[in-house]
Amino acid sequence: MAQDSKHFKYLLIGGGMAADKAAAGIRTVDQTGTLGIISADSDAPYARPALSKKLWVDPDFKETDTDFKTAAEYKAEIFLNTTVTAIDPQAHTVTTADGTQFSYDKLLLATGSQALQIPGPASDLAIALRSKADYRKIRAFSGQHKQVLVVGSGYVGSEIAAGLIQNDTQVTMVISGKRIYEDRFPGYLSEAYQQKYLDAGIKILTTAYAKNYEVKDGKVELHLASGKTLVGDGLVLGIGGRSNFKLGKAAGLATDHDGIIVDEQLKTSAPDIWAAGDIISYPDKILGRQSSAHVNHAVKSGMIAGKSMAGAAVTYDYTPSFYSWVFDISWDALGHISSQMQMYAEKLPGNKSVVYYFDEHGLIQGILSWNSKVSLNHLRHLLKKKPTLSQLQQVLPLEKVE
Ligand SMILES: Cc1cc2nc3c(=O)[nH]c(=O)nc-3n(C[C@H](O)[C@H](O)[C@H](O)COP(=O)(O)OP(=O)(O)OC[C@H]3O[C@@H](n4cnc5c(N)ncnc54)[C@H](O)[C@@H]3O)c2cc1C
Incomplete structure (x- = not known):
């Protein structure tokens, strides 16, 4: 450890949605270990999806309501406006843009995405x-x-x-x-x-x-x-984002096209380094190796990574959903949804639908729930069973849609 470095038992790089939940996960197991969060952002962790939704349409919802209060909730020291430029996995140190060095016992990478x-x-x-x-x-x-x-x-x-x-x-x-x-x-x-x-x-x-x-x-x-x-x-x-995993890649962590490769405990290829959120390529129990730049995945993977860092025997075996809502429309989806696939809809009363997406072999790839209150857990369970189109047609009134 360098003489002038600041040491934390748990050090999180990135102050976003996954990092906030990782801090929560750590504290479910270890209430006292020192916890530091280094974030390039000028604000402490907050609810990112609200920036394009609730803050614009709910007059009672204020900017301060997006604040997770991570520092106070989880006894964390947060360093804002601070960009990590290098990680040395062997020495267990990270260096920031102004040359400051931090050292750690356990490190989490949660550097999210960059807007294009x-x-x-x-x-x-x-x-x-x-x-x-x-x-x-x-x-x-x-x-x-x-x-x-x-x-x-x-x-x-x-x-x-x-x-x-x-x-x-x-x-x-x-x-x-x-x-x-x-x-x-x-x-x-x-x-x-x-x-x-x-x-x-x-x-x-x-x-x-x-x-x-x-x-x-x-x-x-x-x-x-x-x-x-x-x-x-x-x-x-609003032209999309790019997974921000270059820091991990430069440190020599194993990566693929989508991000930093992690195992089911969200451990990277380097000892004592975990990763969560938008930047990971992870093994999904239903869909196979995946990446996901969505909030449900960020919070669930963040929580599991935090618990795992603190020593709990946990695995990330959750298939995340993603969602959006505008005006009076809201939708949720699981898996891959693309209008290039074969699509079959179950049209429900009141302009509601559940759309099932199949690949060219008739294998289910994803499900869209449109304004419907069908439980996502039910749909997740269904996706897990991997029904063929004809099996699904026997139990649901499906209509082919283009
Ligand atoms: C406007 C908006 C609306 C969204 N709405 C939805 C939605 O409706 N549904 C949905 O499913 N998803 C939505 N998302 C996506 C969702 O917010 C992200 O998937 C989620 O925030 C990812 O969490 P994360 O912790 O991986 O990354 P982020 O929340 O992006 O956090 C990454 C953090 O890392 C920091 N960082 C990056 N590089 C460094 C570095 N080198 N050193 C230090 N810190 C660094 C950043 O400053 C940031 O604090 C939305 C995103 C945006 C921007």
């Missing part, structure tokens, strides 16, 4: 939404009937567009497909989704590609591949 960008200058008027600081900047350039451009129709783009239009903001969306979520949902559902946006007054430019942007005289100019330029008071990019 398009070319353009760094500006408070052009935000690839990921953090609370980003949320505040979007607040600052929206409202008062201002014009905001939103690029992308994944959950960040679609949710923030819905949130903005409900906050006295004019919204133009630029989406690469013909409809929001046409890549995931059958046509009748993506049409219903899109219609909600149009009814709310959102303009949608379809099959359009945002190329780059400029900031001039307090406005953002967004240039499209078609040659068209859109002008707004602000720009939000």
Whole structure:
């Protein structure tokens, strides 16, 4: 251990959703071991999904309500605005951007994802939404009937567009497909989704590609591949994220295309180093080796990693779900859902559906629950049984959908 290094029994890199739950997991087993969290973020751990949803549509829900209070809840020392630049697994040390060294007995990597960008200058008027600081900047350039451009129709783009239009903001969306979520949902559902946006007054430019942007005289100019330029008071990019596992990879941990390879206890290939959340490639009991950039996975894997670090004999044997909600639509999904697969829907009264996704061999790959109250545990159990299409058709009134 270096003389001037700060030592923790448990050291967590990343101050996001997985790290907060890892701290909780550690404290279920070990109430006294020293616990440090190093985070590049300017805010202590918070509920990230609220940044594009609840904070925009629930007037009683305030920014402070997103705060997990991790330091007080789990007796953790948190170092904010601090980026880890290197890990030495042999020496059990990590180094931060300002050269400070920390040492550990047990280390967790939970560095999450990075929002993708398009070319353009760094500006408070052009935000690839990921953090609370980003949320505040979007607040600052929206409202008062201002014009905001939103690029992308994944959950960040679609949710923030819905949130903005409900906050006295004019919204133009630029989406690469013909409809929001046409890549995931059958046509009748993506049409219903899109219609909600149009009814709310959102303009949608379809099959359009945002190329780059400029900031001039307090406005953002967004240039499209078609040659068209859109002008707004602000720009939000919701064009997806990239798993942020380069730190672990540089430290020599085993990785694959999707992230840091962990076993079922969420241990990496290096002694005394665990990983959780968006950055891991993990063995899913139902789906095989997976990665998942979703909150349900982040909190469940974080909890198991924390318990495992503190010595509990636990395994991550949970198949996570993912979800979104906008306007009066909410959906949850398990496994892989892609409109390229064969899709069969069980249409339920009141505009509710459960859609089953099959691969070319008729094997079930995923399930979407659309506005339905069907229990996710029930659907998870069903996915686990891996029914064939014909087996499922014998018990459910399924309709083929495109
Ligand atoms: C706006 C928004 C809405 C979302 N909504 C949904 C939703 O509706 N449903 C859903 O399933 N998922 C949603 N997600 C995804 C979900 O929030 C993530 O999957 C989850 O936060 C991942 O948790 P994590 O702990 O792995 O990473 P994060 O929560 O991203 O935390 C990573 C942390 O690591 C820190 N960090 C990164 N690199 C370093 C470094 N080198 N040194 C120190 N610290 C570092 C970051 O600053 C951050 O604190 C949403 C995400 C966003 C951004």
